[in-house]
């Protein structure tokens with residue numbers, strides 16, 4: 001029995017392993033509140049998946065029955081089993097064949113217990129501010145659940161239930177949070193589970209493909225190489241800070257993450273190179289990367305699940321985001337200062353638990 005999960009290693013395992021076994025192979029969807037397969041086909045926007053999910057929520061948006069193990073496993077422990085303890089983690093990591101130049105996140109600790117602590121902090125301290133402040137990065141009003149969701153250390157069902165219960169008890173409106181963690185997130189899973197290669201621009205809607213054909217030769221000025229982008233070496237102080245946030249925290253605040261993606265689209269030689277750079281940076285640095293949300297949101301920068309907007313160079317009809325609008329709408333100075341401090345001191349001044 002294993003996870004039904006549409007990206008990363010699980011996707012390949014679920015295709016290749018059953019043929020090698022002579023016993024049944026079950027995949028269980030514990031990723032979504034409403035299991036992915038309950039939505040019959042690929043959906044093209046939040047407004048098309050929302051009514052379908054809403055119809056099924058009464059059946060699925062509740063605590064699951066407690067499962068008790070009837071018979072404990074009595075076989076021999078396989079050779080590949082490794083005991084993981086707090087004290088041997090550094091040695092185990094040091095022995096892994098991975099890129100050791102990537103530093104641990106300054107902000108997040110892995111594991112179920114830190115995840116539960118952070119969830120409790122969000123529900124009790126931040127939830128009332130979420131709806132109004134989630135697009136103000138310096139205020140730290142989002143839940144930071146994405147790394148824990150990605151690694152299955154918390155399920156979206158239990159997060160959504162904890163939020164709903166607390167909101168009902170304290171008369172808080174949690175609709176905007178539930179919209180993100182259920183509707184938006186499950187739209188991503190719907191996309192990733194209905195396409196062969198979720199990172200490919202070929203999966204974009206017709207209007208977006210036509211848009212790119214018209215604007216593919218528009219001059220990019222400035223234009224940055226993937227290496228300059230990865231190092232955060234652009235003229236744009238805010239953008240550089242977002243890239244540094246990725247390197248230091250292992251994720252970028254949601255509102256600025258859109259700006260991060262849109263600028264990479266604007267500064268890359270081709271659209272495909274822009275998408276590849278975003279996917280590579282996520283694969284290398286993001287704690288919540290290689291997730292259905294990764295590919296769906298990167299393609300959102302190129303019109304996936306969005307609509308056509310006004311025409312402009314390079315973007316054509318893709319939604320545009322400017323540095324000036326970020327300055328108008330958010331406290332960019334406070335954010336840039338926070339990231340600078342984090343880089344200088346090696347500590348996250350906004351660490352919540």
Ligand SMILES: Cc1cc2nc3c(=O)[nH]c(=O)nc-3n(C[C@H](O)[C@H](O)[C@H](O)COP(=O)(O)OP(=O)(O)OC[C@H]3O[C@@H](n4cnc5c(N)ncnc54)[C@H](O)[C@@H]3O)c2cc1C
Pocket residue numbers: 134142143144145146147149180181182184185186188252253254255257258259260261278282286288289290291293294295297298300301
């Ligand atoms: C270019 C780009 C790349 C992104 N890459 C990722 C990624 O690799 N992994 C990832 O989980 N998210 C990604 N997102 C979506 C979003 O930015 C993150 O889910 C969010 O910032 C995670 O922080 P949080 O848990 O504090 O979010 P909160 O605002 O507290 O939201 C709670 C949860 O709702 C879900 N959610 C929030 N926003 C979205 C969204 N736009 N689409 C789908 N689900 C959403 C996430 O599961 C999130 O953990 C990306 C967005 C963009 C624009």
